[in-house]
Amino acid sequence: MPTVAGIIIGNEILTGKFADLNGPHLIARARALGADLRRIVTIADDPDAIADEVARCAASADHVITSGGVGPTHDDVTLEGVARGFGLPLVREPSLESLLTGYGLTTPHALRMAEIPLGSHLIHGEPNRFPVVRCRNVWILPGVPRLFERKLALVEPHLRGELVTARRLVTYDDESGIAARLQAVQDRYPTVDIGSYPRFEGGRAHVILTLESRDVGALERATAELAGLLGVPAPALP
Amino acid sequence: MPTVAGIIIGNEILTGKFADLNGPHLIARARALGADLRRIVTIADDPDAIADEVARCAASADHVITSGGVGPTHDDVTLEGVARGFGLPLVREPSLESLLTGYGLTTPHALRMAEIPLGSHLIHGEPNRFPVVRCRNVWILPGVPRLFERKLALVEPHLRGELVTARRLVTYDDESGIAARLQAVQDRYPTVDIGSYPRFEGGRAHVILTLESRDVGALERATAELAGLLGVPAPALP
Numbered sequence: 001m002p003t004v005a006g007i008i009i010g011n012e013i014l015t016g017k018f019a020d021l022n023g024p025h026l027i028a029r030a031r032a033l034g035a036d037l038r039r040i041v042t043i044a045d046d047p048d049a050i051a052d053e054v055a056r057c058a059a060s061a062d063h064v065i066t067s068g069g070v071g072p073t074h075d076d077v078t079l080e081g082v083a084r085g086f087g088l089p090l091v092r093e094p095s096l097e098s099l100l101t102g103y104g105l106t107t108p109h110a111l112r113m114a115e116i117p118l119g120s121h122l123i124h125g126e127p128n129r130f131p132v133v134r135c136r137n138v139w140i141l142p143g144v145p146r147l148f149e150r151k152l153a154l155v156e157p158h159l160r161g162e163l164v165t166a167r168r169l170v171t172y173d174d175e176s177g178i179a180a181r182l183q184a185v186q187d188r189y190p191t192v193d194i195g196s197y198p199r200f201e202g203g204r205a206h207v208i209l210t211l212e213s214r215d216v217g218a219l220e221r222a223t224a225e226l227a228g229l230l231g232v233p234a235p236a237l238p
Numbered sequence: 239m240p241t242v243a244g245i246i247i248g249n250e251i252l253t254g255k256f257a258d259l260n261g262p263h264l265i266a267r268a269r270a271l272g273a274d275l276r277r278i279v280t281i282a283d284d285p286d287a288i289a290d291e292v293a294r295c296a297a298s299a300d301h302v303i304t305s306g307g308v309g310p311t312h313d314d315v316t317l318e319g320v321a322r323g324f325g326l327p328l329v330r331e332p333s334l335e336s337l338l339t340g341y342g343l344t345t346p347h348a349l350r351m352a353e354i355p356l357g358s359h360l361i362h363g364e365p366n367r368f369p370v371v372r373c374r375n376v377w378i379l380p381g382v383p384r385l386f387e388r389k390l391a392l393v394e395p396h397l398r399g400e401l402v403t404a405r406r407l408v409t410y411d412d413e414s415g416i417a418a419r420l421q422a423v424q425d426r427y428p429t430v431d432i433g434s435y436p437r438f439e440g441g442r443a444h445v446i447l448t449l450e451s452r453d454v455g456a457l458e459r460a461t462a463e464l465a466g467l468l469g470v471p472a473p474a475l476p
Contacts, residue, residue: 011431012433014265014276014277016262016269018435024254027252028254031254037253038281038282038287039281040280041277041278041279042277042278043276043277049277072417073417073420073421073434074421074424074432107414107418110414110417144435144437175309176345176347176348178311179310179312179348180346182311193249195249195283196311196312196313197250197256198382199382
């Protein structure tokens with residue numbers, strides 16, 4: 001399955017000026033596509049921090065998606081950070097320069113958007129729109145949420161894997177009392193991922209148990225077995 | 239100012255089964271306290287990933303706050319990950335063991351919650367409640383949102399710094415056209431952090447400009463100067 005890491009770049013998120021919408025969108029899309037999202041990290045508009053994180057994520061995930069820092073202003077330093085992360089120079093890309101000047105964007109600040117890491121690929125979506133820049137396995141997306149969503153759609157064909165199926169049980173026993181039974185079922189079904197989440201909403205303490213797998217047969221057996229051990233109803237199959 | 243990194247531990251976040259509430263809460267509290275939040279990273283329930291991230295964050299921030307993975311079930315591996323991150327053994331802490339057995343929690347799974355990295359400190363809040371475990375500069379908090387908030391309150395006295403003040407301008411010019419003026423003001427006021435955020439809400443493209451600083455005099459001068467250069471109203475002082 002394709003593994004994915006997300007890097008959300010922006011002082012505005014870390015300082016609480018804007019809520020991060022792109023991380024949750026990436027989570028939802030990775031899940032819908034069957035990709036394995038391994039980490040999401042939010043960092044500041046700092047080329048060294050970006051370089052460090054890009055190098056690390058690119059070495060451990062099949063695909064890295066960055067969000068933010070690709071405009072013409074002084075706080076847009078993602079292209080520089082990605083280049084530095086791979087030890088690559090930034091080079092002026094003629095087709096991007098033409099696209100920008102065609103829009104009347106001819107200032108030195110605007111043309112920084114045409115300076116991309118050497119060897120990057122351009123992925124074109126709609127005609128005359130700015131393409132997605134891909135440097136090795138890093139896809140560089142804008143931070144404006146509606147643009148992030150639109151550009152992520154161009155990346156999504158690369159993120160498709162086998163879908164994960166999930167089941168959920170609820171018990172009013174406490175976690176300590178059920179831990180050994182959870183462990184036993186987890187040990188017996190290594191391809192099923194079992195999670196245990198105590199919650200207090202609704203006034204009565206309960207534990208939400210989630211089971212998920214790409215092996216639906218194992219998932220159904222593990223769910224039935226755990227439901228039996230806990231004395232709770234197994235969820236109806238969809 | 240104290241620098242802070244947050245590590246949100248949980249498969250349930252990365253797979254979209256639960257939305258992360260603790261990251262946004264940490265962002266809001268760091269801001270309210272005057273701390274500098276440097277990064278927030280969400281990773282899976284994997285001791286090696288936790289160890290790696292803890293080692294990295296602990297070396298670069300004054301305080302590291304972890305969320306999640308501290309209960310009695312098989313998917314609770316944060317204490318093990320933190321210990322591994324520092325190359326420390328886990329040791330049974332007698333006072334925690336007493337607390338747990340006092341609640342009737344005597345199974346081997348329950349008593350895993352008393353196994354903490356060697357040399358950890360316990361920070362007690364309410365009597366007879368489980369304390370916060372601190373290992374070096376890493377504060378280990380539970381992931382259940384209302385417990386995370388309650389325990390973070392015990393950490394907050396250590397996160398206090400000088401408060402940041404912020405101002406906001408809005409322009410209908412595009413970013414490329416204003417980038418040089420933003421750069422000029424940013425260069426003149428290095429203690430002021432200027433951010434530029436294109437948005438499309440409300441049907442008309444605009445750019446939200448944020449200025450913030452701990453130096454209120456510089457902030458007011460930079461804001462007035464930028465407002466003048468852009469021909470937009472300066473915000474009324476609070």
